[in-house]
Amino acid sequence: MSRVAYVNGRYVPHREAVVHVEDRGYQFADGVYEVCEVLGGRLVDETGHMDRLERSLRELRIDMPIGRAAFGVVLRQVVRRNRVRDGLVYFQVSRGVARRDHVFPTSGTRPALVVTARSSNRDAAEATAARGIRVITLPDNRWERVDIKSVGLLPNVLARQAAKEADAREAWFVDQDGFVTEGAATNAWIVTRDGELVTRQADSGILKGITRTTVVKLLAKRGLKLVERPFTVKEAQAAREAFTTAATMVVMPVIQIDDMPVGNGHPGSLTGELRAAFHSVAEIA
Numbered sequence: 001m002s003r004v005a006y007v008n009g010r011y012v013p014h015r016e017a018v019v020h021v022e023d024r025g026y027q028f029a030d031g032v033y034e035v036c037e038v039l040g041g042r043l044v045d046e047t048g049h050m051d052r053l054e055r056s057l058r059e060l061r062i063d064m065p066i067g068r069a070a071f072g073v074v075l076r077q078v079v080r081r082n083r084v085r086d087g088l089v090y091f092q093v094s095r096g097v098a099r100r101d102h103v104f105p106t107s108g109t110r111p112a113l114v115v116t117a118r119s120s121n122r123d124a125a126e127a128t129a130a131r132g133i134r135v136i137t138l139p140d141n142r143w144e145r146v147d148i149k150s151v152g153l154l155p156n157v158l159a160r161q162a163a164k165e166a167d168a169r170e171a172w173f174v175d176q177d178g179f180v181t182e183g184a185a186t187n188a189w190i191v192t193r194d195g196e197l198v199t200r201q202a203d204s205g206i207l208k209g210i211t212r213t214t215v216v217k218l219l220a221k222r223g224l225k226l227v228e229r230p231f232t233v234k235e236a237q238a239a240r241e242a243f244t245t246a247a248t249m250v251v252m253p254v255i256q257i258d259d260m261p262v263g264n265g266h267p268g269s270l271t272g273e274l275r276a277a278f279h280s281v282a283e284i285a
């Protein structure tokens, strides 16, 4: 089946989907993006992802490329035209196409919008979750505005590659004081020996994950204790459970951090419960 992408107002065959060489996203990483889970052909937590997209755009003074209602229609069209039941929809907005110059282009420059979607293998994802994943830790060498979901992801790319080369699935970044900030493309969590769920507060040191926010809601619903504070690598290695969250992984058990097993080296039971219950709390539309 041939894939379809949306590029600036047109649905085009994926292999012919191109942006201009002077797109500022391409030249300056001057753009932002979102990844939204698709479940049964519907969008998971669209409101949260759209709110965050609008926030990222506001922070960078880029206009919304199209209205929010039209945006929702385009996302669903791309999902439908690619026959995605379970998978992901990716959307990216850049400041648009203009003669290369660092300063913002003239106000008439239209922001550029690209949307793609692809299916993922749910059985494979569940098998991975049943095994759990390994993470490595690396110094957080990113800029201080990681709360903006910018397409400038070079440190994240290098961290994920380092993880892969170490036979791990994710890299957790560590700040100068030894505290975990977040993963290369996920938020980081632990369950303490006392059964508290700990994740770093959503200040400017992390991206405030939409999955993270839904897990916070799930914890409240279950009466589980949430503590938003930093934790060290050592504390995470000694924790009862650890997991990592993102639209691409939902709630993913972490069974090893660097060379140390977490808990008994198997996915934690609470983590498994949160993964199983996640979509009962998420918005699915």
Ligand code: PDD
Binding pocket: 035, 156, 182, 183, 184, 185, 186, 187, 207, 208, 209, 210, 211, 212, 245, 246, 247, 248
């Ligand atoms: N990444 N932290 C970072 C640095 C991320 O890139 C992501 C998401 C998250 C989790 O956010 P959310 O729960 O809203 O997916 C945290 C996306 C999935 C990606 O780049 O593929």
